[in-house]
Amino acid sequence: MRYFVQFSYFGKAYHGWQNQPNAITVQEILEKALSTLLREKVEVVGAGRTDAGVHAKQMFCHMDVGSISDSDELVYRLNAFLPDDIAVQAIFPVADTAHARFDAVERTYEYWLVREKSPFLFDYAHLVKHPLNLPAMNRTAQLMLNYTDFECFSKSNTDVKTFKCDVREAVWTVDKDKWVFTITADRFLRNMVRAVVGTLLDVGQGKMSPEDIHKVIASKDRGEAGVSVPAKGLYLTKVSYPKEIFDEQKG
Incomplete structure (x- = not known):
């Protein structure tokens, strides 16, 4: 199933949003946390990219994973697992064709x-x-x-x-x-x-x-x-x- 994740972050410690081979990014940290808690490899697609040091008060990404029985519980567990400078506000199911980047208007x-x-x-x-x-x-x-x-x-x-x-x-x-x-x-x-x-x-x-x-x-x-x-x-x-x-x- 496809889910949207709404989250925010303070970007000082990160080399931007998008995964990079030799630098820590927000995407890398979020994917690792989701993969650990959902016990499957999770890859996310963000609404866009932010450069090194830039912050996001509201950001979205989408992911394709197995059914999530309690999204509120997953949000709670993610926020306990993630570093203090990244926070998840919501996870919700969307249509399989919904795209965090291309559908943003x-x-x-x-x-x-x-x-x-x-x-x-x-x-x-x-x-x-x-x-x-x-x-x-x-x-x-x-x-x-x-x-x-x-x-x-x-x-x-x-x-x-x-x-x-x-x-x-x-x-x-x-x-x-x-x-x-x-x-x-x-x-x-x-x-x-x-x-x-x-x-x-x-x-x-x-x-x-x-x-x-x-x-x-x-x-x-x-x-x-x-x-x-x-x-x-x-x-x-x-x-x-x-x-x-x-x-x-x-x-």
């Missing part, structure tokens, strides 16, 4: 900045001491919504069929002692969000004008965009699926 990321040094947010947010023009950063973010080709923000030499993304939201907000950039799209390119944030910070510091974003995007050149900000401030916060995925639960 929307993803949302947040990037966290702090404006003053904070020992309590050091591992959670990127410190930017320079003065920043928040209205200019938000104007630039809104201008981005007019485009679909974001090759300029993609990691160089990425093997993808298309650089097109439907970006539906891009906005900065202030939440007490941190600034939060929220961006939602149907899909994201590798390193895209961190490159977008780096470019918006260039605007905020006056190195670029909001209107410069037009020539940056038109260039399709990663070198024209800003530097990638550190991974520690990036969070995958939501993965959305068609309602039918959840309606097809069998128990």
